[in-house]
Amino acid sequence: MGATKTEHFTDYQNHIAILAKALGHPARIAIIEYLMRVETCICGDIVNELPLAQATVSQHLKELKNAGLIKGSIEGNTICYCIDEKSIEKLIRYFSQITLELKTKSCC
Amino acid sequence: MGATKTEHFTDYQNHIAILAKALGHPARIAIIEYLMRVETCICGDIVNELPLAQATVSQHLKELKNAGLIKGSIEGNTICYCIDEKSIEKLIRYFSQITLELKTKSCC
């Protein structure tokens, strides 16, 4: 016990859950907001931006990358991280569909 | 160590993270989708809908409720659970803002 029973859910449900889970930590939200704000997307500053150790930030970046929320390309010495717009758009579409569907319901 | 350092992030960042985290499990996504689909929102069927024990479903419902994603009102013997549209709209607004901001950037 203790492990999520992913096999009992659809691929789509698991996919949305993976995206949401990756965003389910304030540090990762802060990273996304930083990448959104900043002109260039050199990573170097992310560590300085966040109140966390370098190893921890690196770990959070990895999770965002695994979920497909950010892309990182090696740029010589540093790594250019940036938001993968498509994943955010996927979430917008998903949640929009929910509110749309809810409009047709009378309940609550 | 091991506990999230929420105190280092803004209330808004923490709030968005809490909403996302609550949606970061396929069972809870399945619950949201079920509540979206169904006409009435009597809870009884949720347990039968999901491949999980009653206690586990109850726990997931509690987490969705704590995050503010669903509302539950006691309806005699059963409980009427339904999606709190406002929370979903909050997420749509948040993610829309991100994509909007990204359009103004050239990077990546």
Next chain:
DNA sequence: AAACTATATCGTAATATTGCAATATTAAAT
């Protein structure tokens, strides 16, 4: 090449989450 810089990975401790059986609670039906 040696030193420096940026990032990743490893190991590990602290804490959180997931899942369920057993039990409790509360309202409805008999």
Next chain:
DNA sequence: ATTTAATATTGCAATATTACGATATAGTTT
């Protein structure tokens, strides 16, 4: 008042996450 039905809570084992120091890796600069 008992029984039944629906949901919540408790306790606990298995697993995952969070955080960080130490170390590894790889490119840059000197």
